[in-house]
Amino acid sequence: xxxxxxxxxxxxxxxxxxxxxxxxxxxxxxxxxxxxxxxxxxxxxxxxxxxxxxxxxxxxxxxxxxxxxxxxxxxxxxxxxxxxxxxxxxxxxxxxxxxxxxxxxxxxxxxxxxxxxxxxxxxxxxxxxxxxxxxxxxxxxxxxxxxxxxxxxxxxxxxxxxxxxxxxxxxxxxxxxxxxxxxxxxxxxxxxxxxxxxxxxxxxxxxxxxxxxxxxxxxxxxxxxxxxxxxxxxxxxxxxxxxxxxxxxxxxxxxxxxxxxxxxxxxxxxxxxxxxxxxxxxxxxxxxxxxxxxxxxxxxxxxxxxxxxxxxxxxxxxxxxxxxxxxxxxxxxxxxxxxxxxxxxxxxxxxxxxxxxxxxxxxxxxxxxxxxxxxxxxxxxxx
Amino acid sequence: xxxxxxxxxxxxxxxxxxxxxxxxxxxxxxxxxxxxxxxxxxxxxxxxxxxxxxxxxxxxxxxxxxxxxxxxxxxxxxxxxxxxxxxxxxxxxxxxxxxxxxxxxxxxxxxxxxxxxxxxxxxxxxxxxxxxxxxxxxxxxxxxxxxxxxxxxxxxxxxxxxxxxxxxxxxxxxxxxxxxxxxxxxxxxxxxxxxxxxxxxxxxxxxxxxxxxxxxxxxxxxxxxxxxxxxxxxxxxxxxxxxxxxxxxxxxxxxxxxxxxxxxxxxxxxxxxxxxxxxxxxxxxxxxxxxxxxxxxxxxxxxxxxxxxxxxxxxxxxxxxxxxxxxxxxxxxxxxxxxxxxxxxxxxxxxxxxxxxxxxxxxxxxxxxxxxxxxxxxxxxxxxxxxxxxxxxxxxxxxxxxxxxxxxxxxxxxxxxx
Numbered sequence: 001x002x003x004x005x006x007x008x009x010x011x012x013x014x015x016x017x018x019x020x021x022x023x024x025x026x027x028x029x030x031x032x033x034x035x036x037x038x039x040x041x042x043x044x045x046x047x048x049x050x051x052x053x054x055x056x057x058x059x060x061x062x063x064x065x066x067x068x069x070x071x072x073x074x075x076x077x078x079x080x081x082x083x084x085x086x087x088x089x090x091x092x093x094x095x096x097x098x099x100x101x102x103x104x105x106x107x108x109x110x111x112x113x114x115x116x117x118x119x120x121x122x123x124x125x126x127x128x129x130x131x132x133x134x135x136x137x138x139x140x141x142x143x144x145x146x147x148x149x150x151x152x153x154x155x156x157x158x159x160x161x162x163x164x165x166x167x168x169x170x171x172x173x174x175x176x177x178x179x180x181x182x183x184x185x186x187x188x189x190x191x192x193x194x195x196x197x198x199x200x201x202x203x204x205x206x207x208x209x210x211x212x213x214x215x216x217x218x219x220x221x222x223x224x225x226x227x228x229x230x231x232x233x234x235x236x237x238x239x240x241x242x243x244x245x246x247x248x249x250x251x252x253x254x255x256x257x258x259x260x261x262x263x264x265x266x267x268x269x270x271x272x273x274x275x276x277x278x279x280x281x282x283x284x285x286x287x288x289x290x291x292x293x294x295x296x297x298x299x300x301x302x303x304x305x306x307x308x309x310x311x312x313x314x315x316x317x318x319x320x321x322x323x324x325x326x327x328x329x330x331x332x333x334x335x336x337x338x339x340x341x342x343x344x345x346x347x348x349x350x351x352x353x354x355x356x357x358x359x360x361x362x363x364x365x366x367x368x369x370x371x372x373x374x375x376x377x378x379x380x381x382x383x
Numbered sequence: 384x385x386x387x388x389x390x391x392x393x394x395x396x397x398x399x400x401x402x403x404x405x406x407x408x409x410x411x412x413x414x415x416x417x418x419x420x421x422x423x424x425x426x427x428x429x430x431x432x433x434x435x436x437x438x439x440x441x442x443x444x445x446x447x448x449x450x451x452x453x454x455x456x457x458x459x460x461x462x463x464x465x466x467x468x469x470x471x472x473x474x475x476x477x478x479x480x481x482x483x484x485x486x487x488x489x490x491x492x493x494x495x496x497x498x499x500x501x502x503x504x505x506x507x508x509x510x511x512x513x514x515x516x517x518x519x520x521x522x523x524x525x526x527x528x529x530x531x532x533x534x535x536x537x538x539x540x541x542x543x544x545x546x547x548x549x550x551x552x553x554x555x556x557x558x559x560x561x562x563x564x565x566x567x568x569x570x571x572x573x574x575x576x577x578x579x580x581x582x583x584x585x586x587x588x589x590x591x592x593x594x595x596x597x598x599x600x601x602x603x604x605x606x607x608x609x610x611x612x613x614x615x616x617x618x619x620x621x622x623x624x625x626x627x628x629x630x631x632x633x634x635x636x637x638x639x640x641x642x643x644x645x646x647x648x649x650x651x652x653x654x655x656x657x658x659x660x661x662x663x664x665x666x667x668x669x670x671x672x673x674x675x676x677x678x679x680x681x682x683x684x685x686x687x688x689x690x691x692x693x694x695x696x697x698x699x700x701x702x703x704x705x706x707x708x709x710x711x712x713x714x715x716x717x718x719x720x721x722x723x724x725x726x727x728x729x730x731x732x733x734x735x736x737x738x739x740x741x742x743x744x745x746x747x748x749x750x751x752x753x754x755x756x757x758x759x760x761x762x763x764x765x766x767x768x769x770x771x772x773x774x775x776x777x778x779x780x781x782x783x784x785x786x787x788x789x790x791x792x793x794x795x796x797x798x799x800x801x
Binding site for chain 1: 661673676677679680681683684685687688689691692694695697698699702704707708709712715716719767769770771773774775777778780781782783784
């Protein structure tokens with residue numbers, strides 16, 4: 001573990017931060033969040049042409065840049081900071097990871113380059129109406145038909161599910177339960193029998209969709225009945241990516257709130273000169289730094305295949321969720337009345353904090369997961 | 384003259400140790416040899432028991448001492464703060480009189496700064512020193528004084544001028560603790576230990592040459608002491624390991640360490656003993672309680688994140704990169720960890736948390752955690768002061784307007800009128 005970024009990584013972050021400041025100011029976030037699609041294909045193309053961001057963690061053999069989780073973390077942190085409206089989490093994190101983890105060599109060669117280039121927007125559909133983030137919640141069935149499969153059931157809370165060109169779907173063999181009988185499939189967004197509806201989301205910057213599958217023809221991804229392990233690994237990686245995004249968003253809220261209290265005058269002095277405000281600002285700094293430390297550690301643990309990775313992935317997700325939400329609550333409070341208005345930008349991040357708290361499993365869920373994984377990780381680490 | 388580098392230093396110290404190290408010497412005899420040769424504090428000036436070695440090369444010397452299992456000079460306790468302050472501000476007479484006996488361990492020291500009426504606001508000290516006849520006469524009270532009961536000398540911050548603003552009326556003295564005007568009483572803490580003392584001065588005397596620098600400059604000198612205290616906060620306690628080996632010198636060192644470390648024996652408990660949480664939860668079966676599991680997970684998350692934040696700070700420091708905010712947060716984070724750990728230990732212990740001593744879990748260790756953790760958020764700067772430091776120095780927020788700094792101290796409201 002390095003506990004520090006290299007000069008190249010710092011430079012990468014600086015470039016990215018400037019780029020996103022320019023591409024995703026709050027005005028642009030507000031414009032895109034009002035659209036049905038939620039992102040702009042032209043801007044997305046530029047993002048990938050200029051910086052090749054979607055392929056950052058895709059191996060070079062499949063058209064990506066071949067970097068690790070640390071670099072993907074930097075991207076997520078900066079995107080969370082800028083609240084970028086783009087199908088990045090769905091395509092570059094969820095779908096690309098699932099395909100890389102589960103797909104055959106041939107499938108990876110066929111699917112990943114176009115995702116890495118940003119030409120294909122993909123997503124991962126695994127959650128259903130029951131809102132569970134584990135394999136137990138997967139009820140959708142896959143039935144062999146001809147040389148492929150037929151999918152029946154419903155997926156919900158699918159990020160960018162209404163706009164994705166390609167959907168990776170988790171479904172199970174009829175009569176199976178839990179981790180058994182789970183497989184991944186790929187389905188084109190416009191396949192017959194698939195109906196997609198955008199859900200009304202509290203956070204308008206991250207669009208979710210409900211997808212109904214009625215006899216939808218699907219291609220198997222990887223081996224039949226073997227999706228549980230790659231799904232778990234994909235979700236751990238997604239949790240760490242989300243932890244970075246949340247840490248970035250929390251830091252932005254903290255900085256903006258600090259700027260505001262330094263400017264706001266009441267009782268003849270800036271409210272930043274009151275200890276009650278200073279102490280809150282100090283607490284917010286500590287919280288955000290703790291969340292960053294956990295996310296950074298988890299990213300390094302991923303890249304080093306550390307035995308404690310699954311435990312610290314959940315740790316980082318739980319930590320960042322709590323910190324993002326608490327920071328958002330403090331940030332609104334420090335703005336006072338104006339912080340509760342639509343015109344003030346604080347609520348944009350506040351809502352992202354709320355939705356990220358639940359997305360991929362809430363803090364209590366991840367704490368329990370972490371407890372189950374902790375001892376096994378420790379044992380493996382000392383073995 | 385040949386160039387000084389790692390290899391040359393290693394060769395030189397190794398040769399000297401091989402020639403001179405003998406575990407059957409007396410501790411003081413050996414340390415006098417270290418003082419004479421300069422190998423005890425090699426980065427100190429040549430004329431004062433050192434060798435003018437660059438600080439960066441001292442680890443090489445320490446390595447060679449460890450390799451030989453050779454005992455070093457006395458470093459634990461307040462004495463090194465005294466030495467640093469005397470080296471920076473003392474007269475040649477001070478250096479002559481005190482430094483050697485600090486290194487040999489013959490003298491122990493204490494720090495007479497905090498008072499019952501001035502805790503966080505140390506510059507509000509009201510212990511007074513008045514020049515009467517041909518000496519300074521001291522009256523007042525100090526508190527939280529580690530080692531005062533066996534110290535020969537004290538570093539005293541006292542007020543000598545009440546008609547100037549608070550920071551300008553303080554002076555810094557070296558006070559002989561063995562005199563009739565000084566009374567030391569143990570201070571019993573809420574956890575039952577008495578690791579500190581209260582020190583009362585009733586016409587205690589200080590010779591005029593034992594003022595450090597000049598009257599009114601005490602705050603500046605105290606700042607030097609405090610700076611070294613913060614810098615060495617960890618090493619003050621952790622160095623004192625000793626060697627588990629036979630030999631006269633080892634025995635004498637172990638006895639010295641036992642005396643110095645005695646006040647700190649409950650310190651692991653005050654930090655919360657996160658290491659005991661999982662074993663205790665398994666032992667009691669509370670590991671199966673979903674609510675306790677959540678609280679344990681919260682604690683581990685906090686403790687791990689704090690540890691990783693400290694590692695980030697250290698990595699930044701080592702690489703010479705500008706340090707981020709992570710470096711200033713450790714103290715505040717450890718308060719949160721200690722509080723959370725006590726809460727979880729209490730949950731895990733259930734009814735047993737009502738007991739202490741032999742009747743309680745782990746022969747009183749758990750009970751000691753529960754009543755010691757409040758010290759973490761107070762000692763060495765309260766959480767509130769830490770938050771002020773973080774908000775002002777890291778975040779650049781304005782200082783709270785003050786009413787006590789630009790008027791005569793006599794007129795400033797205080798806890799006791801003296």
